[in-house]
Amino acid sequence: MAETNGTFTHRPVLLDECIEALNIRPDGIYLDGTLGRAGHSREIARRLTTGRLICVDRDQAALDAAQDRLADWMDKVTLVHSNFDRIDAILNDLSLSGVDGMLFDLGVSSPQLDDGSRGFSYMADAPLDMRMDRSEGLTAADVVNTWSQEELRRILFQYGEERCAGQIAAAIVRRRADKPVETTLELVEVIKSAMPAKALREKQHPAKRSFQAIRIAVNDELASVDRMIRGAVPRLNKGGRLAVITFHSLEDRIVKTGLAEFAKGCTCPPDFPVCVCGKTPDVKLVNKKPILPTEREVEENPRARSAKLRVAEKLKDPPPVPAYKGNLREME
Numbered sequence: 001m002a003e004t005n006g007t008f009t010h011r012p013v014l015l016d017e018c019i020e021a022l023n024i025r026p027d028g029i030y031l032d033g034t035l036g037r038a039g040h041s042r043e044i045a046r047r048l049t050t051g052r053l054i055c056v057d058r059d060q061a062a063l064d065a066a067q068d069r070l071a072d073w074m075d076k077v078t079l080v081h082s083n084f085d086r087i088d089a090i091l092n093d094l095s096l097s098g099v100d101g102m103l104f105d106l107g108v109s110s111p112q113l114d115d116g117s118r119g120f121s122y123m124a125d126a127p128l129d130m131r132m133d134r135s136e137g138l139t140a141a142d143v144v145n146t147w148s149q150e151e152l153r154r155i156l157f158q159y160g161e162e163r164c165a166g167q168i169a170a171a172i173v174r175r176r177a178d179k180p181v182e183t184t185l186e187l188v189e190v191i192k193s194a195m196p197a198k199a200l201r202e203k204q205h206p207a208k209r210s211f212q213a214i215r216i217a218v219n220d221e222l223a224s225v226d227r228m229i230r231g232a233v234p235r236l237n238k239g240g241r242l243a244v245i246t247f248h249s250l251e252d253r254i255v256k257t258g259l260a261e262f263a264k265g266c267t268c269p270p271d272f273p274v275c276v277c278g279k280t281p282d283v284k285l286v287n288k289k290p291i292l293p294t295e296r297e298v299e300e301n302p303r304a305r306s307a308k309l310r311v312a313e314k315l316k317d318p319p320p321v322p323a324y325k326g327n328l329r330e331m332e
Contacts, residue, residue: 012039013304014245017291018103019043021243021311027051028100029237031091033084033228035062036109038069044103045073052076054099056090058083058133062109083133085227091235091321098237098318104228105245107303108132108215120215122207125185130211130218140214144187145180149173159222159250160213167194168210187211212248225251229258233282236314241286247306252290259285259312286311 012018018040022030026049032041035057045053053076057063063079070077082090084104091099108120116124118131119140128141144152149169156165171194172181181187188207192200200206216222225246232242242259246252262282266275290308298305 011301012037013105013107013301013307014291014293014297014309015040015043017309018105018243018245019047021286021291021309022101022103022241024048025051025100029096030054031056031087031099031102033087033102033104033232034106034109035066035079036105037062038066040103040105041066041070041077042073045070045076048073048076051100052078054078054080054090054094056080056082056084058136059109060134083224085224085231087228087231087235095321096235097321098235098240100237100240101243102232102236102240103243103245104232106221106225106251107245107247107307119184120211122184122188122205122211125183127183128181128187130215132219136219138218140187140218141180141182143214143217144172145176155217156210156213158213159216160209160211161249162209162213164195164199170194184211216248222250222254225254226258229255229262233259233262233312233314235318236283238314238317240314242283242312242314243309244311245307245309247303247308252308252310255310256290259283259310263312280315282316283312283314286313 022044024030024044024047026047028048029052030044030048031054032044033056035041035055038055041053041055053073055063055066055070055077058081060081063081066077066079067074078094080090091097113120117126119126119129128139128144130140131138152169152172153165156162156168162168168191171190175181175190181190187210191207191210195206229244236242244255246255263285265279265281266277267279268275268277287310290310293304293307
């Protein structure tokens with residue numbers, strides 16, 4: 001979502017669809033696991049009366065900005081500095097056994113992309129960072145300068161679906177043998193040097209796929225998505241909704257597979273005459289296929305083009321909240 005002079009000029013991705021999917025009750029408890037610029041959170045919070053909204057983000061800058069963006073509803077909002085894959089610890093610390101809805105927008109937020117100093121952009125020169133949470137240790141510079149050639153090739157191919165992964169990984173290793181690759185534009189130069197002329201003429205920027213791959217590796221994004229699904233579903237109240245927006249085929253596959261597992265009932269072999277496992281579905285899929293942005297939304301916000309929204313509804317109550325003696329600041 002873009003912002004100009006403190007005013008919102010673009011709505012967050014799939015906003016109406018998300019609000020409809022969450023089926024918000026004014027007295028319910030909801031969690032926005034990817035606060036970002038608070039666009040989704042604002043629309044959830046404005047619909048609450050006696051309810052509560054828990055806003056989570058691993059980027060402290062997003063939480064700081066939310067003090068202003070959610071100022072009208074802060075009496076209903078709890079801000080939490082954590083990663084969305086720590087749902088159990090977050091809810092335990094708040095003494096909540098479950099919530100009535102959770103939303104996760106897995107796209108990198110616009111402020112991170114647009115802030116050249118964060119190192120996410122291949123268009124602005126900056127130190128190679130790419131950390132969503134600047135308190136974490138691993139940076140893009142660490143990945144580029146210390147990971148093996150084979151590991152670099154793997155992440156470029158797997159996370160970025162980069163056809164020239166082998167050539168780029170080899171070029172990075174050759175370059176760093178002379179001196180470390182320290183900035184974003186230095187990395188762009190290395191990437192371009194490894195690509196054939198035909199690839200350089202493509203409409204898409206030649207470094208886009210590689211930067212995406214390195215960002216995913218730095219932030220452990222795919223493993224976090226899997227942990228999020230496995231942690232979120234059990235902590236939904238009966239009838240609660242889980243809504244997840246993905247922007248990458250690998251993320252979407254993890255969400256689709258994870259929700260399908262929770263939606264599956266009996267696991268007995270097909271030749272068993274009766275069920276002996278006793279397993280029943282934890283969720284039902286609200287939509288069999290993902291919800292996609294409209295053509296108009298894509299025109300207004302090109303970043304929405306690859307967005308997919310999947311929604312599931314909980315069929316069972318969560319277990320009681322266990323005793324929890326720590327606090328969020330102490331979580332590892």
